[in-house]
Amino acid sequence: MNATMSDTKTTRTICGYCGVGCSLDLMTRDNRIIAVHPAFDGPANQGALCVKGQFAYDYVHHPDRLTHPLVRDGEGRLQKASWDEALQRAAQGFMDVEQRHGRHAVYGVASGRTPSEANYMMQKFIRVGFGTNYIDNCSRA
Amino acid sequence: MAAVQHVSIREFGWLCSPSLSGEVSQPQLQQIMASVNQSQQQPKITLDGEQMEFSPGETVYEVATRAGKTVPTLCYDPRLEAFGSCRLCVVEVAGQRTPVASCTTQAEDGMEVTTASAKVEGLRRTLLELVASENREVAVDALRGVASQELGTLVEQYDAGCGRFAGAQSGASRPDDPNPFILRDYDLCISCYRCVRVCAEQEGDYAISIANRGFATQITVEFGGHLQDSACTFCGQCVQTCPTGALADKKALRFAGDGTLNGGS
Numbered sequence: 001m002n003a004t005m006s007d008t009k010t011t012r013t014i015c016g017y018c019g020v021g022c023s024l025d026l027m028t029r030d031n032r033i034i035a036v037h038p039a040f041d042g043p044a045n046q047g048a049l050c051v052k053g054q055f056a057y058d059y060v061h062h063p064d065r066l067t068h069p070l071v072r073d074g075e076g077r078l079q080k081a082s083w084d085e086a087l088q089r090a091a092q093g094f095m096d097v098e099q100r101h102g103r104h105a106v107y108g109v110a111s112g113r114t115p116s117e118a119n120y121m122m123q124k125f126i127r128v129g130f131g132t133n134y135i136d137n138c139s140r141a
Numbered sequence: 142m143a144a145v146q147h148v149s150i151r152e153f154g155w156l157c158s159p160s161l162s163g164e165v166s167q168p169q170l171q172q173i174m175a176s177v178n179q180s181q182q183q184p185k186i187t188l189d190g191e192q193m194e195f196s197p198g199e200t201v202y203e204v205a206t207r208a209g210k211t212v213p214t215l216c217y218d219p220r221l222e223a224f225g226s227c228r229l230c231v232v233e234v235a236g237q238r239t240p241v242a243s244c245t246t247q248a249e250d251g252m253e254v255t256t257a258s259a260k261v262e263g264l265r266r267t268l269l270e271l272v273a274s275e276n277r278e279v280a281v282d283a284l285r286g287v288a289s290q291e292l293g294t295l296v297e298q299y300d301a302g303c304g305r306f307a308g309a310q311s312g313a314s315r316p317d318d319p320n321p322f323i324l325r326d327y328d329l330c331i332s333c334y335r336c337v338r339v340c341a342e343q344e345g346d347y348a349i350s351i352a353n354r355g356f357a358t359q360i361t362v363e364f365g366g367h368l369q370d371s372a373c374t375f376c377g378q379c380v381q382t383c384p385t386g387a388l389a390d391k392k393a394l395r396f397a398g399d400g401t402l403n404g405g406s
Contacts, residue, residue, distance in 0.1 A: 005283045027284070027393070035393030037287050038381055047220065047287075047381065048343060054377035055322045055392055 012039065015053040019112040020044050022053050033057050098130060108135040184250035189257070195248045202230050202243035210256045213265055213295050215272070215384050216333035217244050218288075221342050227272075227333055229265050229295070232256050240264060262299075269301035275310045276385065277328040279303065284393040285324075285386035292331065292385045311356045312387070318367045321404050322375050322392050325360075325368070329387035332358045336379035336388055348372035349379060360387075 008027050015022040023042025027035040036054055040047035059065055069086035070078040081089075097105050108126035110119045119137075126135040165173070183194040186201070188208050195204045200223060205212050215227035225245035232243045235253035240261050243254075255261070273279050273296050280293045295301070312330035332351075337360065340349045348371045352359045362371035379388045395402040 008284075029397070032396075034396040035284050035390055038377075040287070047378075049377060051322070051375040051377070055375060 008034070010037075015049070017050075017052045017056075017113065019114075022049055024049060024053060026057075033060055094130070103131045104134060106130045106132055106134065110135065110137050112138050184248070186248050186250070186252040186254055188254050199248050200244055201232060201234075201241075201246045201248050201252070201254055204248050205232070205243060205254070205256050212243060212256055213298075214244065215291060215295070215331065216335060218335055218339065218382050221335070221338045224334060224338065227268070227331075229268055231261050231264055233258050233261055266299045266301050269296050269299050270303065270305050272331050273301055273303035274306035274308065275312075275331065276303065279385075281329065281386035281389075282394065282397070284397055285380075285389035286383050287381040288335075288384050289386035289389065309356045311358045313359065319403060320368045320375070320391075321395075322377070322390070323368055323373075323380055324389040324391035324394065324402065326387050326389055327360060329385045330358075330360055331385055331387070332360070333384060334360075335382045335384065336360060339378045339382045340373075344374070344376055344378050346372050346374055346376075348374070 008029055011026045011028065013024060013026055015024055022045035023039035024045075025037040025039055026033050027037060036049070036057055038045060038047050038049040038054070069081045069083055071081040071086050071089045073079045094106060106126065108122060110122040114122075123135045126132060184197065185192045185194050186204060187193075188205060188210065191208070193204050193208050202212055202214075202217070202223070212232070213229045215229050216224045217227075217230065223244040225242040228242055230243045231240040232246075233240050233255040234246070235255075243256075269292075272292065276292075279296050281289055283290055296303075310328070311332060312327035314328045315325040318325050334351065337349045337351060341347045348362055348368070349360060350362070352361045352365070362368060362373065368375070377390070380390050383389070391402050395404060
């Protein structure tokens with residue numbers, strides 16, 4: 001229909017922001033997003049999007065975007081690390097806080113963007129792992 | 142087709158009344174049952190010679206679309222209240238002196254509709270010529286928005302040139318609006334009000350409105366200002382429902398290489 005669209009690829013996906021789950025079509029050229037089209041057959045949004053889903057996709061190709069874990073070295077500078085190393089560091093941090101200040105010094109904030117199963121795991125992790133009920137969701141945190 | 146004879150509750154009560162006849166006679170019962178059966182039948186319209194059942198409340202356009210007919214539209218968005226301004230969906234109804242807009246005409250039992258007679262196709266072409274005559278261009282980049290190709294496709298389909306009514310134009314573009322997301326290229330506006338209606342009916346923002354009428358018609362926001370100083374939330378609904386690309390995805394056009402479009406201030 002339009003000559004300028006022949007080099008454009010359309011990929012159906014779900015918006016990466018909130019938990020509503022709006023369907024959208026990512027328009028890409030040379031593997032870069034150039035536009036977002038709302039999906040009119042999307043069951044959650046029926047063609048609607050908000051400003052974030054519609055226009056806020058710059059982060060995908062932004063040079064500042066983190067593409068690997070970072071941990072602080074002895075001088076406090078962030079250094080590239082493996083996932084195992086980063087998770088080990090985070091776990092150690094949590095355990096240190098708990099030992100020093102008690103189990104209620106840990107507070108979990110679950111995400112509204114994740115599925116129910118992931119949020120179930122999150123509250124289980126905080127309640128069973130640390131023994132505190134300090135778990136909430138991002139819309140109240 | 143015979144009009145349906147409905148039996149009202151009062152008539153039904155009278156027919157069944159024991160005080161008049163003691164009990165319902167066999168002919169009376171048959172009459173009642175026939176009326177009940179008839180009133181429960183799905184109403185039908187004749188669409189280009191074929192019978193189509195419909196549910197009360199459906200418009201002629203909805204029935205025709207369901208039947209697989211291609212009825213052209215410009216001001217129609219299935220999510221919005223029918224508006225009836227573009228008149229492209231005109232159809233002929235037997236017994237009506239003039240063609241009617243099918244999007245705002247409710248189907249009635251026994252209606253005989255012709256969706257694409259030479260007469261209405263001619264009217265549609267003239268309407269498209271009138272619309273196209275006002276626009277700087279008709280073929281626009283599909284990146285402008287999901288519905289942006291609607292006018293261009295119809296003008297091509299109906300071979301509706303823009304020269305016959307060339308002259309006055311309505312709507313003036315707002316290149317002064319510095320927002321980075323929505324291009325307000327009202328030179329291409331055909332005053333279908335889809336942006337105004339989607340903003341109000343779907344988004345609930347009521348940010349966009351209409352100033353003036355006739356050739357002076359201008360889609361605008363309060364005090365004729367910039368979008369960022371209005372109630373606009375930049376959801377982009379107006380961009381995606383615009384059938385001409387007058388409201389366009391400025392960011393996409395910029396990302397696709399149009400260096401003249403600013404990235405916001």
